[in-house]
Amino acid sequence: MILEGRSFPIEFGVVEEQGTPGCQVSDICFHWDQFREAVSWADVVTFEFENVDEKALLLAEEEGKLFPGIKAIKAKKDRREERKLLSSLGLPVPRWYPAEDGEEALRILKDQFNNVGVIKAARGGYDGKGQFYVNGSTVPELRESKEPYVVEEFVDFDYEASVIGVRGKEGQFVSYPESFNVNVKGILLYSFGPTGDERMTLYVKRLAERLDYVGTLGVEFFVRGNEVLINEYAPRVHNTGHHTLDAARTSQFENHIRAILGLPLGETEVHSAYGTVNVLGLQEPPIDVLKYGKLYWYGKKEARKRRKMGHINVLGRDLGEVREKIDKVMSLLYPAGPDL
Amino acid sequence: MILEGRSFPIEFGVVEEQGTPGCQVSDICFHWDQFREAVSWADVVTFEFENVDEKALLLAEEEGKLFPGIKAIKAKKDRREERKLLSSLGLPVPRWYPAEDGEEALRILKDQFNNVGVIKAARGGYDGKGQFYVNGSTVPELRESKEPYVVEEFVDFDYEASVIGVRGKEGQFVSYPESFNVNVKGILLYSFGPTGDERMTLYVKRLAERLDYVGTLGVEFFVRGNEVLINEYAPRVHNTGHHTLDAARTSQFENHIRAILGLPLGETEVHSAYGTVNVLGLQEPPIDVLKYGKLYWYGKKEARKRRKMGHINVLGRDLGEVREKIDKVMSLLYPAGPDL
Numbered sequence: 001m002i003l004e005g006r007s008f009p010i011e012f013g014v015v016e017e018q019g020t021p022g023c024q025v026s027d028i029c030f031h032w033d034q035f036r037e038a039v040s041w042a043d044v045v046t047f048e049f050e051n052v053d054e055k056a057l058l059l060a061e062e063e064g065k066l067f068p069g070i071k072a073i074k075a076k077k078d079r080r081e082e083r084k085l086l087s088s089l090g091l092p093v094p095r096w097y098p099a100e101d102g103e104e105a106l107r108i109l110k111d112q113f114n115n116v117g118v119i120k121a122a123r124g125g126y127d128g129k130g131q132f133y134v135n136g137s138t139v140p141e142l143r144e145s146k147e148p149y150v151v152e153e154f155v156d157f158d159y160e161a162s163v164i165g166v167r168g169k170e171g172q173f174v175s176y177p178e179s180f181n182v183n184v185k186g187i188l189l190y191s192f193g194p195t196g197d198e199r200m201t202l203y204v205k206r207l208a209e210r211l212d213y214v215g216t217l218g219v220e221f222f223v224r225g226n227e228v229l230i231n232e233y234a235p236r237v238h239n240t241g242h243h244t245l246d247a248a249r250t251s252q253f254e255n256h257i258r259a260i261l262g263l264p265l266g267e268t269e270v271h272s273a274y275g276t277v278n279v280l281g282l283q284e285p286p287i288d289v290l291k292y293g294k295l296y297w298y299g300k301k302e303a304r305k306r307r308k309m310g311h312i313n314v315l316g317r318d319l320g321e322v323r324e325k326i327d328k329v330m331s332l333l334y335p336a337g338p339d340l
Numbered sequence: 341m342i343l344e345g346r347s348f349p350i351e352f353g354v355v356e357e358q359g360t361p362g363c364q365v366s367d368i369c370f371h372w373d374q375f376r377e378a379v380s381w382a383d384v385v386t387f388e389f390e391n392v393d394e395k396a397l398l399l400a401e402e403e404g405k406l407f408p409g410i411k412a413i414k415a416k417k418d419r420r421e422e423r424k425l426l427s428s429l430g431l432p433v434p435r436w437y438p439a440e441d442g443e444e445a446l447r448i449l450k451d452q453f454n455n456v457g458v459i460k461a462a463r464g465g466y467d468g469k470g471q472f473y474v475n476g477s478t479v480p481e482l483r484e485s486k487e488p489y490v491v492e493e494f495v496d497f498d499y500e501a502s503v504i505g506v507r508g509k510e511g512q513f514v515s516y517p518e519s520f521n522v523n524v525k526g527i528l529l530y531s532f533g534p535t536g537d538e539r540m541t542l543y544v545k546r547l548a549e550r551l552d553y554v555g556t557l558g559v560e561f562f563v564r565g566n567e568v569l570i571n572e573y574a575p576r577v578h579n580t581g582h583h584t585l586d587a588a589r590t591s592q593f594e595n596h597i598r599a600i601l602g603l604p605l606g607e608t609e610v611h612s613a614y615g616t617v618n619v620l621g622l623q624e625p626p627i628d629v630l631k632y633g634k635l636y637w638y639g640k641k642e643a644r645k646r647r648k649m650g651h652i653n654v655l656g657r658d659l660g661e662v663r664e665k666i667d668k669v670m671s672l673l674y675p676a677g678p679d680l
Contacts, residue, residue: 003346006365007636007650009624025346025365249586249612249655250634264630271611271655272589284349290604294590296347310347315589315611 001048001237002026004245004253010261013038015056021299022048032056039063046215046260050076050235051124067169067214067260072235079122079150082232089210091203092229094222095153098122102145109134109151122148131186155229157222161195164241165204166255167213169262174255175201176248176268179240179276181220185340187306190330191240192275192322199228207233216241216256239278239308246294246313247274272315275322277329279310281339286332292325306340341388341577342366344585344593350601353378355396361639362388372396379403386555386600390416390575391464407509407554407600412575419462419490422572429550431543432569434562435493438462442485449474449491462488471526495569497562501535504581505544506595507553509602514595515541516588516608519580519616521560525680527646530670531580532615532662537561539568547573556581556596579618579648586634586653587614612655615662617669619650621679626672632665646680 002012002025013028015038023029030038035056039045045060050073057073060066075081080098087093097112099105105119119142121130132139133154142149160183165175177194178201204219211217218238220231241252250258250266258265275293279285283303285295293314303309312333314325330338342352342365353368355378363369370378375396379385385400390413397413400406415421420438427433437452439445445459459482461470472479473494482489500523505515517534518541544559551557558578560571581592590598590606598605615633619625623643625635633654643649652673654665670678 003343006343007634009637009639024367027364246589254634258630263627266630266634267655287603290598290606294347294594294606297349299349315607 001046001253001256004251005257007254008257008261013041020301024299035059039065044260046256048236068217068235069212069214072211072213072217076233076235077123078148079120079232080148083150085210086207086230086233089206091207092227094155094229094231097151099149099151101147102139102142102149105149105151106139106142113151113153117154118152120150120152122150129186155222155224157224157229159223160231161197161200161221161223162191162218162238162240163200163204163221164216164218164238164244164252165201165208166216166252166259166265166268167208168259168265169214171209172265173205173208174265174268175204176241176244176252177270179243181240184338185306187280187340188239188278189280189338189340190275190277190326191243192273192319192326193243194270194273197223197228203228203230211235215259216252239311240276242276242296242311243274243313244268244270245296246315247272273317273319273322275314275316275326277312277314277326277333278308279312279333281305281307282309282333285310285312289329289332292328341386341593341596344591345597347594348597348601353381360641364639375399379405384600386596388576408557408575409552409554412551412553412557416573416575417463418488419460419572420488423490425550426547426570426573429546431547432567434495434569434571437491439489439491441487442479442482442489445489445491446479446482453491453493457494458492460490460492462490469526495562495564497564497569499563500571501537501540501561501563502531502558502578502580503540503544503561504556504558504578504584504592505541505548506556506592506599506605506608507548508599508605509554511549512605513545513548514605514608515544516581516584516592517610519583521580524678525646527620527680528579528618529620529678529680530615530617530666531583532613532659532666533583534610534613537563537568543568543570551575555599556592579651580616582636582651583614583616583653584608584610585636586655587612613657613659613662615654615656615666617652617654617666617673618648619652619673621645621647622649622673625650625652629669629672632668 012026014022014026015030015035016022039060045065061070075085097108109117115136119132160181161178167173179191179193180195181191182189216237218234222229237252244251247270249269289312293312297310316322352366354362354366355370355375356362379400385405401410415425423436437448449457455476459472500521501518507513519531519533520535521531522529556577558574562569577592584591587610589609629652633652637650652669656662
C-alpha cells in the first residue's frame, strides 16, 4: 500500500515491529507503544489487517482520522456479529447458528446438520485457523472449549470467488471484476479472472453502504449452482485483489489511498486476464517464475509453513494463457505440491 | 526505478544529494564524495542520468559492476561521437557536420544549409539546452563561443517518436511499441501510443548490440514522410517510456533492473492505448487530474520553470480515448498553456 502510495506527495508512517515489511518502506516507523504519537502525527489512519490493538484504532476513530471506521471492523471481531449483519442486509449466507461454547457447537452440529458441517471460532480466526470441518467424526478438542463458535452447513460449492470494492468519502462506489479463488486448507493458493457475476457486485455495494465504508474491501463468496452465498468480508485490501496491481487501470491499494484521502477514485477497468499465485512458506522464490509474470516479495524475515512470503501476478489475453502460466509458476514454486 | 524494484528481495543505495527523490525511497543514501563506498557496497551499479561524475562510473566499470557499461555513455558525452556512431552503424540520421567552435558552426550553417538549420552544443545538452534553431537570422552569442558544436539540417518532421528497448546480459532483446511524442522547446510535453514502425525497433536493436548494452535504452526519431531519422539515444530509462508503468505487462524500470541483475526479462506487451503528460514547473498538481489517470509525483523540493515535477499516465481502449484524456489533463495542468 505504501509503495503504491509513493506516487502521491504524502508521507507514510507505520505502527509495527521494527524491520518488518512496512517499516522497510515507510518514512517513519512507530513502535506499538508509540501508537498515540503515531495517531497524533497522522492526518489519516488506516490498517491493512483488522486484528490489531483496538486501542489504537479507537483513538484514531475518536480523532476522526480512521478510515474505514470502527463500524467496519466491529462485526469482524465476532463471526456471529458478521453473520447477523449480513443476514440483516438480506445478503445470502450459508445456514448458520451461534454457539456459546464447544459443547453447544457440537450439539447444534448434530441436531441441525446431522453431524456434517463446519464449526468456526467466533473470534480470532484467520487463514483457516480455528475452523473445523466435520464429517460424521467427533472433535474432542472442542468438547472442553469455552470459546464461542458459529456452526454452519458445509457448502459443497462449485467454486469460491471474491469481489473487491472501493467506496469513497462521498459514497461513490467502484468495483473490480470477480476473481475465481482456489483455497487449500483455508489459505489462498491462487486466484484468477476475470469471471463475472453482477449479483456479487451488488452485494458488496450494499454491504459497503451499510458499513459507511471508506476504502477498499474484499468479499468472499461460495458459488453453488446458480446460488451465490457470502462466506465473509474483509475490511481492507484483499489477497484476491493483488492482481489489480498489474491487470487493472488502478490497483486496489492506490484506490484505498485515494478513498481514505478523499481523492477521486481511479478507474477499475481490467485490461487483461489475470492470475495471482501466493508464495507460501518459501525462503526465496525460484528465479524462473519471472519468465511468466511479476514477483512481489514482501521482505518478511522468516519463512514459516503456510506463511505468505510474496506473490506472483501473471497476465494473459485470455483465461487459457493465464491458467497455463499459473500451472508453470505452481510447478516452479511447489515441485512436490504445496506443503500446507 | 527503486519503487519498481522494491518487489524484488534486493536493497538499494543511491549516490545523490540528501533529501532528493532517490534518497527518499532508498535504503542507503551516499553523498557524492562517498561514491567509492557506494561502489564497494553495491553488487551492481547503474544510473538514471548519464551526465554524472565520470569518476564514479569509471570505478564501477573497473570493478565489473556497471550496467550499462561506459561504452554506452561514451558517445553521449559528445554529440559528434554519437552522430559518428549512428552513421557507422548505417542508421539514418539528419545531415550533419561537426564544428570546432561557434564561428565554424555559423560558417557551416551558411555554406551547407543556406543559414537554415540547427546548431547543437556537442557537450552537456539536455532538454533543449544549448540548441539553436536558426532560420536566416544570426546568433551573436555563438560567434564568441569556443565550444564544439554539431550543425544539422532542420528536419521539418511530421512527428517525433521513440522506442524503448531492453537488452539482457545474454544478449536477449525486447522492446515496447513506439510512442508519438510532442516536444515543445526541446522538452517533452506529452506522448502517446501505441503507434508502430518496425524499422525503429530494428534500429534500436542494432544500436543496443553494437553498444554491448545491458538495460533499458530510449531512442528518439524524427518521422518525415516515409523517412525515419534517429535524433538521439538515451542510455537509460526514458521519459517517453513512463507509460509502461501502466500500459505494459512489465515497466521499463522493472525490465532495467531485471536486465542489469541478469534475471529473465519481463513481457513488454502493451494491453491498452496510453498517454503520458509531464507536469512541468508546478509546485503541486491539481487534484482533478486523478479522474483521468495515475499521478507520479517525484518529490522534488522546488518547482522551477520547465522542471519535470511528475507525470500523469492515462489509459484508454484506443487512441481516441487517450487523446481526450490528455486534453483534459493538459487543460487542468496548464489552463493558460504551458509556460516553457
